[in-house]
Amino acid sequence: METRSVFFVSDGTGITAETFGNAILQQFDITFKTHCHPFVDTVDKAYQVAAQINRTFEIEKISPIVFTTLVDENILQVLKENSQGFFLDMVNTFVTPLEQKLGMKSSRKIGRFSDITKSPQYHHRIEAIDYTLVHDDGQTNTNLSQADVILVGISRTGKTPTSLYLAMQHSLKVANYPLVPEDFAKCTLPSVLIPLQKKLFGLTIDPQRLCEIRNERFANTHYASIKNCCYEIEQAESMMRLANIHYLSTTHKSIEEIATTILQTLNLKGSDQ
Amino acid sequence: METRSVFFVSDGTGITAETFGNAILQQFDITFKTHCHPFVDTVDKAYQVAAQINRTFEIEKISPIVFTTLVDENILQVLKENSQGFFLDMVNTFVTPLEQKLGMKSSRKIGRFSDITKSPQYHHRIEAIDYTLVHDDGQTNTNLSQADVILVGISRTGKTPTSLYLAMQHSLKVANYPLVPEDFAKCTLPSVLIPLQKKLFGLTIDPQRLCEIRNERFANTHYASIKNCCYEIEQAESMMRLANIHYLSTTHKSIEEIATTILQTLNLKGSDQ
Numbered sequence: 001m002e003t004r005s006v007f008f009v010s011d012g013t014g015i016t017a018e019t020f021g022n023a024i025l026q027q028f029d030i031t032f033k034t035h036c037h038p039f040v041d042t043v044d045k046a047y048q049v050a051a052q053i054n055r056t057f058e059i060e061k062i063s064p065i066v067f068t069t070l071v072d073e074n075i076l077q078v079l080k081e082n083s084q085g086f087f088l089d090m091v092n093t094f095v096t097p098l099e100q101k102l103g104m105k106s107s108r109k110i111g112r113f114s115d116i117t118k119s120p121q122y123h124h125r126i127e128a129i130d131y132t133l134v135h136d137d138g139q140t141n142t143n144l145s146q147a148d149v150i151l152v153g154i155s156r157t158g159k160t161p162t163s164l165y166l167a168m169q170h171s172l173k174v175a176n177y178p179l180v181p182e183d184f185a186k187c188t189l190p191s192v193l194i195p196l197q198k199k200l201f202g203l204t205i206d207p208q209r210l211c212e213i214r215n216e217r218f219a220n221t222h223y224a225s226i227k228n229c230c231y232e233i234e235q236a237e238s239m240m241r242l243a244n245i246h247y248l249s250t251t252h253k254s255i256e257e258i259a260t261t262i263l264q265t266l267n268l269k270g271s272d273q
Numbered sequence: 274m275e276t277r278s279v280f281f282v283s284d285g286t287g288i289t290a291e292t293f294g295n296a297i298l299q300q301f302d303i304t305f306k307t308h309c310h311p312f313v314d315t316v317d318k319a320y321q322v323a324a325q326i327n328r329t330f331e332i333e334k335i336s337p338i339v340f341t342t343l344v345d346e347n348i349l350q351v352l353k354e355n356s357q358g359f360f361l362d363m364v365n366t367f368v369t370p371l372e373q374k375l376g377m378k379s380s381r382k383i384g385r386f387s388d389i390t391k392s393p394q395y396h397h398r399i400e401a402i403d404y405t406l407v408h409d410d411g412q413t414n415t416n417l418s419q420a421d422v423i424l425v426g427i428s429r430t431g432k433t434p435t436s437l438y439l440a441m442q443h444s445l446k447v448a449n450y451p452l453v454p455e456d457f458a459k460c461t462l463p464s465v466l467i468p469l470q471k472k473l474f475g476l477t478i479d480p481q482r483l484c485e486i487r488n489e490r491f492a493n494t495h496y497a498s499i500k501n502c503c504y505e506i507e508q509a510e511s512m513m514r515l516a517n518i519h520y521l522s523t524t525h526k527s528i529e530e531i532a533t534t535i536l537q538t539l540n541l542k543g544s545d546q
Contacts, residue, residue, distance in 0.1 A: 004375070013533040015442065016293045023289060024367045027344070027379035036542075038533045065371070071300070086374050094297045094361050098338070101359050102277070106300035116527045129434045136406070161402045164437055168528075169288065254389045255441075260286040260311045269309075 003031045005056045005064040009049055009079065011041040017069040017090050032065075046075045050083035057084040071108050125171040132167035135175035136160055141192050144175055148268060150196055151176040152189070152240070153203035154232045155223075156213045158250040158258060162203065165255045172268065184235040189243050201262050202240040202247030207233050209251045276304045278329045278337040282322055282352065284314040290342040290363050305338075319348045323356035330357040344381050398444040405440035408448035409433055414465050417448055421541060423469055424449040425462070425513070426476035427505045428496075429486045431523040431531060435476065438528045445541065457508040462516050474535050475513040475520025480506050482524045 006025065008018045018036055025032050035056075037049045056064045066085035070076040080087055095106050116122050134140060135147065137160065144150070149172055151159045159176035166172045183190055193200060205213075207230045214224035222228055240247045246265050250258055263269065279298065281291045291309055298305050308329075310322045329337045339358035343349040353360055368379050389395050407413060408420065410433065417423070422445060424432045432449035439445045456463055466473060478486075480502045487497035495501055513520045519538050523531055536542065 013529045015529050015533065016289065016296060020289045020293045020363070021367075023342075024364065024371070027364075027368055027381065028371065028375060028377065029380065030375065030377075038537065063374075065374070069296075088367050088370065090293070090367075091297065091300075093366055094294075094363075095300055097361065098297070098301065101336075101338070102301060102303065104301065104303075107302065108300065117523075117525055122527065126434060129437065133409075133433065133437075160406065161399060161441070164402065164406075165441060168434075168438060168441060250390075252390055254286075254395065256286045256288050260288065264311065 003033055004062070005060060006032045006034045007037060007049070007053055007056075007064055007066045007085065008034065008069075009037045009040050009066060010069045011071055011075065012038065012069070014038045014069060017067060021067040021088075021090070040070065040075065040079075041072070043075055043078050046070075046078040047082060050079050053079075053083040053085045073108070121171070125168075128167040128171045128173050129164075131173040132163050132175070135173075136163060138175075138177045138190075144192060145196060146173055147175040147196070147199055148172040149174045149201055149262060149266060150193065150199045151201055151203055151262075152179055152193065152245070153205075153247075154179050154210075154236045156210060157203040157205045158255070159203055161255050162250075162258045162262070165259050166262070169259070170263065170268075179232075179236045179239065181232075183239065184232070187239070187242075189239060194243075197243065197245065199266075200243070200245040201266060202236070202245050203250050203258070204233060204237055204240070204247050205249055206251040276306055277335070278333060279305045279307045280310060280322070280326055280329075280337055280339045280358065281307065281342075282310045282313050282339060283342045284344055284348065285311065285342070287311045287342060290340060294340040294361075294363070313343065313348065313352075314345070316348055316351050319343075319351040320355060323352050326352075326356040326358045346381070394444070398441075401440040401444045401446050402437075404446040405436050405448070408446075409436060411448075411450045411463075417465060418469060419446055420448040420469070420472055421445040422447045422474055422535060422539060423466065423472045424474055424476055424535075425452055425466065425518070426478075426520075427452050427483075427509045429483060430476040430478045431528070432476055434528050435523075435531045435535070438532050439535070442532070443536065443541075452505075452509045452512065454505075456512065457505070460512070460515075462512060467516075470516065470518065472539075473516070473518040474539060475509070475518050476531070477506060477510055477513070477520055477522050479522065479524040 008014050008021055010017055014036060040046055040049055053064055053066060063084050063086040066087050067090055068076060068087060069090045071091055099106055149166065151163055153159050155178055163174040163176045166174045177190060177193060207226060210229040211224060211226045218224045248261055281287050281294055283290055287309060313319055313322055326337055326339060336357050336359040339360050340363055341349060341360060342363045344364055372379055424436055424447065426432050428451055436447040436449045439447045450463060450466060480499060483502040484497060484499045491497045521534055
């Protein structure tokens with residue numbers, strides 16, 4: 001299969017641009033070799049990156065694809081004029097038509113968020129991560145009512161990664177609470193959760209998939225057996241239906257898809273970063 | 274200040290597009306009111322979103338800005354032809370020139386990753402998150418040599434959020450290890466870390482900022498006092514210099530900036546999702 005070199009050049013971390021650029025590239029049946037150049041915030045650094053693009057061009061005899069998120073026009077110009085890249089400008093492509101539509105110039109500021117750590121949003125995000133860690137896996141019931149969401153489900157349905165993702169990306173305080181055989185015996189949700197019903201969201205999974213996941217670490221145990229997996233899932237789903245809480249199957253869903261579905265269903269919108 | 278409505282319409286979660294779109298919008302001194310419409314993967318849903326855009330237009334008497342990441346051209350067309358939005362097409366804007374440059378058509382597939390949970394990359398990511406949680410705050414030394422990075426630093430320098438971010442976003446196995454007064458007394462890094470020197474990265478912080486952070490939860494304690502903060506930072510930095518490990522100050526840096534700097538410095542490149 002053909003391989004093409006791709007550069008991501010940003011004046012910040014470039015993480016979002018890189019993730020977004022990779023999503024674009026994945027529409028093509030080519031293997032891409034990516035090179036990331038974050039923090040390119042001076043003309044000097046632009047010359048250095050230009051030199052690397054040119055070295056790649058000389059070796060491969062074909063223009064590397066260059067995704068840029070450079071706000072400073074001088075830096076972008078130096079890079080463009082001194083290298084053999086095929087440029088896709090992720091900032092100006094949208095900023096220019098928006099400037100026209102909004103009838104105003106954009107700020108063109110690099111590092112608009114250089115003081116991000118002092119912003120209330122950032123503080124809120126760190127608090128959400130702290131809260132979520134402390135409230136992982138039913139570790140504590142303290143301040144449970146402060147949670148924005150409480151995930152429930154049997155072991156290995158994806159509660160922990162989803163909780164951390166919601167905290168990290170959406171600044172939500174998330175608790176997660178395991179459903180265990182003792183709850184099934186009582187046929188009811190853990191009593192501490194009952195007054196918080198509106199915040200609850202359940203995760204479930206296909207028995208076969210659960211059995212595979214549990215066998216990775218606990219092969220040939222009762223816990224990982226298909227019989228027990230079927231039993232736990234059936235009990236948990238019946239309990240969630242009875243308690244009238246929303247739930248979804250995580251079997252074929254990424255963390256991002258689970259998180260987005262939860263936000264949509266509970267009509268929650270975390271703070272944007 | 275002026276306010277404009279913005280719609281993000283995606284056939285997937287739209288998370289990346291939304292984050293990237295917000296970064297573009299932040300270049301303008303306007304308050305934007307954003308509406309997210311994930312999972313718009315049928316023509317029917319496109320008509321529903323078009324109706325919502327039109328309702329907003331009728332109320333505000335000005336075209337809402339619509340960022341789209343719709344791969345299916347029919348769905349995009351229905352949305353465009355039936356609504357009063359000002360469209361910024363985040364897929365075709367880059368896919369079209371890339372198709373020309375690469376001399377091939379893109380796959381235009383929605384949900385290319387519908388089976389993502391079965392991919393080795395996804396499995397690796399979940400493993401990294403599990404590893405990182407278990408190895409948070411020096412909880413265990415088991416399998417410490419399997420870590421891709423080991424963060425060290427005194428309490429409240431940002432080790433935990435940075436570790437989780439590196440695991441979540443870059444699928445790296447990250448351990449983090451607190452430096453405590455007992456280590457300072459011995460004037461050496463915890464002995465278990467010494468053979469793993471190449472994986473170590475230190476986090477430090479300004480004393481004043483540390484004092485503020487610690488006082489939020491432990492006001493008027495020795496732990497949070499400026500004198501103790503100064504002492505711990507001085508000891509930790511001197512230990513990190515002596516051990517010849519890279520370190521950075523997290524005082525003015527976001528989690529993303531810290532993570533990117535670590536990747537650059539240790540020349541690590543996590544798996545892309």
